[in-house]
Structures are given as structure tokens and as C-alpha cells.
Amino acid sequence: NPGFLDAYYHRGEIKSQNGDYDGALVDFEAIITLDPNSPLGYNGRGIVRGITGDFESALQDFNLAINLDPDFAKAYANRGFIYDNMNNKDAALADISKAIELDPEYINYYYYRALVYAGLGKNELAIADFRKVLNKSDDEEQRTKALEFITALGGVP
Numbered sequence: 001n002p003g004f005l006d007a008y009y010h011r012g013e014i015k016s017q018n019g020d021y022d023g024a025l026v027d028f029e030a031i032i033t034l035d036p037n038s039p040l041g042y043n044g045r046g047i048v049r050g051i052t053g054d055f056e057s058a059l060q061d062f063n064l065a066i067n068l069d070p071d072f073a074k075a076y077a078n079r080g081f082i083y084d085n086m087n088n089k090d091a092a093l094a095d096i097s098k099a100i101e102l103d104p105e106y107i108n109y110y111y112y113r114a115l116v117y118a119g120l121g122k123n124e125l126a127i128a129d130f131r132k133v134l135n136k137s138d139d140e141e142q143r144t145k146a147l148e149f150i151t152a153l154g155g156v157p
Contacts (some may be wrong), residue, residue: 005031005034005040006040008034009044012025013044015027016047016048016051028042028045028048037068039065039068039072042061043078045061046060046065046075046078046079046082049061050082055082058078059079059083062075062076066079072102073098073100073102073103073106076098076099076102077099077109079095080112081112089116089119090120093113093120097113107132107133107137110132111130111133111142111145111146113129114133114146114149115149118153126149127150127154130146130149
């Protein structure tokens, strides 16, 4: 039943957000057991593994999720975050750009890509993405941070 998978996924997300990583892993692994062909379990487990610093295992999980669903934008973005944490900026940029290609309306991807661009010293590209965030985000804190980054990078809002 796909409803069970979604319920496990959302419960795992809540547990993870509350710092119950072991409990979250139990829920994400339940998804994998119930449906090994669902990318949700691997994506969720990859997030928890990344948060807890197990980057290699997180990469394996995101690779599995992407192999199961090549159009799963969140898995690309999550793998990009792991690559960024591993200081592989080029791979991070490729994955986050792929997430944007798959889901161009999700403004957070532009914010994350701007951070990677800035880390690579590609300030004009970073500023362009931060401007998109500034103009389209509903999150006031995110917009404020984007404005601060634009200014720090020498851009004009």
C-alpha cells in the first residue's frame, strides 16, 4: 500500500527533524523492506546518514534512489549537499543544477546552488541565483540572507 510508504516517510522526516535519527532510520528502512523499488526509503535513509556524518553510505543511498527514479529532484539535491560537505564542489554543482532542471520552481535549490557557486568563486553566477531567491522566495529569512550574500559578493540587489 503506497499510503504506508508515505506515512513511514513523513514519520521518519519528523523523527529526523527532532533529532531521533535511530527512529528515523527504522522508518526509512521499513520503506525499503516493504518496497525495495521505492526511492523514498533510500532518500530518507541517505538524509539521516548525511546528517550523522556517514557521507559514503549517504552517497550510496542517493545513488540507489536516483537509479530507481532518475527524475527524483530531491535525491539529486541531497546528493549534491553530500558532495558539497565532502568538498567536491563540481559534483555538488552538477547535482543541484540537475535538481533545478527537474524542479525549476523549488526556490531552495537556487539558494543552495548559489552557495556552491560562491564556494567556487563564481560570484556572478552566485549573485544571479541569489537574486532569483530574493525575487521569488516566500521565506523572509532566506530572502534576507540572499540579500546579504549579494552585497557581500559585490553585487547590487
